[in-house]
Amino acid sequence: AIPLVLDCDPGHDDAMALLLAVADPAVELLGVTTVHGNQTVEKCTLNARRVLSLARVSEVPVARGADRPLVRPLRIADDVHGETGLDGPLFTDEPRVPEATTSAHELLIDVLTRQPATIVATGALTNIARLLADRPDLAGRIDQLVWMGGSTERGNVTPYAEANCFVDPEAADQVLQSGIPFTMCGLNVTHQALVTEDVLKAFGQIGTPLAHICIEWMTFFASTYRRLWGFTAPPLHDPVAVARVIDPSIVGCVEANVVIETAGEWTAGATAVDLHHYTGRAPNARVAVELDRTAFWAKLVDAVKLIG
Ligand code: BDR
Numbered sequence: 001a002i003p004l005v006l007d008c009d010p011g012h013d014d015a016m017a018l019l020l021a022v023a024d025p026a027v028e029l030l031g032v033t034t035v036h037g038n039q040t041v042e043k044c045t046l047n048a049r050r051v052l053s054l055a056r057v058s059e060v061p062v063a064r065g066a067d068r069p070l071v072r073p074l075r076i077a078d079d080v081h082g083e084t085g086l087d088g089p090l091f092t093d094e095p096r097v098p099e100a101t102t103s104a105h106e107l108l109i110d111v112l113t114r115q116p117a118t119i120v121a122t123g124a125l126t127n128i129a130r131l132l133a134d135r136p137d138l139a140g141r142i143d144q145l146v147w148m149g150g151s152t153e154r155g156n157v158t159p160y161a162e163a164n165c166f167v168d169p170e171a172a173d174q175v176l177q178s179g180i181p182f183t184m185c186g187l188n189v190t191h192q193a194l195v196t197e198d199v200l201k202a203f204g205q206i207g208t209p210l211a212h213i214c215i216e217w218m219t220f221f222a223s224t225y226r227r228l229w230g231f232t233a234p235p236l237h238d239p240v241a242v243a244r245v246i247d248p249s250i251v252g253c254v255e256a257n258v259v260i261e262t263a264g265e266w267t268a269g270a271t272a273v274d275l276h277h278y279t280g281r282a283p284n285a286r287v288a289v290e291l292d293r294t295a296f297w298a299k300l301v302d303a304v305k306l307i308g
């Protein structure tokens, strides 16, 4: 199995990405690190612990990461994910999975010192930028970084910026410039992962309490996406990045040059993806462009089934 660390800000779609990473036999989840984003890092960490507890996982450490972007002020997405960051089903108990005594930074260093690993990042890249700044010697130990972020098209928080990139463009820029193998799963591909009625039905047929919770999360997400963007079915962004690691054929990519706009007055956080080779700049990333929806949803449904 592919050794994996999931760096996330749960978040409804992060929660589903966690379940996929926990259960799919193609990957071995070595740790979960959290970052500010959909909510404060405190709430995102609690949510990550909650999701792992629901999945009845106990050996995977959950370590808290950056509480704010590298240079910009904190900007959470409570309009999208609610007051808890994972609104929908109500939980009042303390999750069984504890918070690790080490920080996300330490966890990433520990894991990569022990063995090379893949990192999937489904939030801002603050933790990864910090890691690479502090320990450039470990860059070669990252087999690949697969990021849900950016877009080859337009944005979702400003006309041209996607949320994970917008909140910390400096971090995204530094990570891209580090030269580690980088795959970007942007809105252009995650908007192909729509939670349609048949998807909800497939989860309904699983019939477990966990599947029911997934339906409640996706239903909350649907209400947000309907209200804010007029979507009839919400895009489940983050599991796309995990699916790319599990089976690259599910998420078709092209090689392209990607730069992050950090200075633009109206476009900060935009990903300038040179799909048509206008710039002559060498490709520095794999950019996801196509999703095999059937295979993608089958992986997610199987993961939730397998957890039971
Ligand atoms: C990204 O932003 C967050 O709201 C989601 O969890 C996803 O990672 C989509 O722009």
Ligand code: CA
Pocket (backbone or CB within 6 Å): 008, 009, 010, 011, 013, 014, 037, 038, 122, 123, 238
């Ligand atoms: Ca996320």
